[in-house]
Amino acid sequence: MSTKTRSASDLTEACEDCGHDTPHSVSIELRTESDKHENREFSREPYRITECMACGSETALRMNNA
Secondary structure, eight states: OOOOOOOGGGOEEEOTTTSSEEEEEEEEEEEEOOOSSTTGGGGEEEEEEEEETTTOOEEEEEGGGO
16 A cells, blocks of 8 residues: 655745745745844744745744744
8 A cells, every 4th residue: 555745845834925825935034133233143033934925925933923
C-alpha cells in the first residue's frame, strides 16, 4: 500500500487579500524594534513572515504575541 507524501507546495493558508486559502511562503525573521541606537541589539524579536504566492501580500506576526 502506498501513501501520498505532502510537499511544501501542498500547504495553504488563508489570505485576507485574496479571500481564499492559497499557497504561502513562510519564514522566520529577527526584527529590531528599538529606534534608539544604544542597546539596539537587545530589542530584536522573532517574526513569522508569510507571503501569499497568489497575490504577493505579506503578513508579519510577532511570535512573542502569538
